[in-house]
Amino acid sequence: WYQRRVRVEGSQYVFAADEKKKRPLHEIMFFGIGSSYLSGLCLGGVWGAIEHQQTFESSSKLLRRNHCLNSITKRGSFVGNSIAVLALFYTASSGIIGKVRDRDDLWNGIGGGSVTGGLYKCTKGVLQGSKFVGLGALCGLGINVINGTLDQGMSYGPEVVKDTYSDLFDRR
Numbered sequence: 001w002y003q004r005r006v007r008v009e010g011s012q013y014v015f016a017a018d019e020k021k022k023r024p025l026h027e028i029m030f031f032g033i034g035s036s037y038l039s040g041l042c043l044g045g046v047w048g049a050i051e052h053q054q055t056f057e058s059s060s061k062l063l064r065r066n067h068c069l070n071s072i073t074k075r076g077s078f079v080g081n082s083i084a085v086l087a088l089f090y091t092a093s094s095g096i097i098g099k100v101r102d103r104d105d106l107w108n109g110i111g112g113g114s115v116t117g118g119l120y121k122c123t124k125g126v127l128q129g130s131k132f133v134g135l136g137a138l139c140g141l142g143i144n145v146i147n148g149t150l151d152q153g154m155s156y157g158p159e160v161v162k163d164t165y166s167d168l169f170d171r172r
């Protein structure tokens with residue numbers, strides 16, 4: 001079959017200044033929360049279908065179908081809403097941290113993950129909250145590196161770690 005890659009020369013933006021612009025926070029939040037909700041619905045639906053298979057005994061076709069749909073909608077909405085709320089906390093906190101610092105780097109994702117983890121388990125006490133602050137920071141780091149790698153290629157991780165290290169320790 002005929003395959004050919006079209007190579008576009010020059011800028012891919014209408015105006016040269018658009019290349020330096022970033023997406024606004026509300027667009028980033030809209031995409032992050034929506035995709036997380038949809039992913040959670042799918043994962044929860046699979047969980048509900050598996051739960052239906054394990055718990056329901058043979059009965060009439062109508063009861064089986066009704067129980068299957070009830071299990072899928074129960075777990076799907078639970079997981080989807082839970083993941084969407086975590087995505088809301090993460091995108092809002094990392095975006096606000098970036099606006100306050102007026103920088104877009106690795107620390108925004110780590111800080112956003114820490115705030116999200118802390119808010120997620122803040123009612124369980126200081127020990128549980130601090131564990132989830134650390135876990136959230138690791139997840140924020142992972143999300144940032146994965147997104148950067150998908151956007152900018154495999155060289156993103158080492159470059160960002162090197163720049164972050166130099167920003168942190170080479171200040172004079």
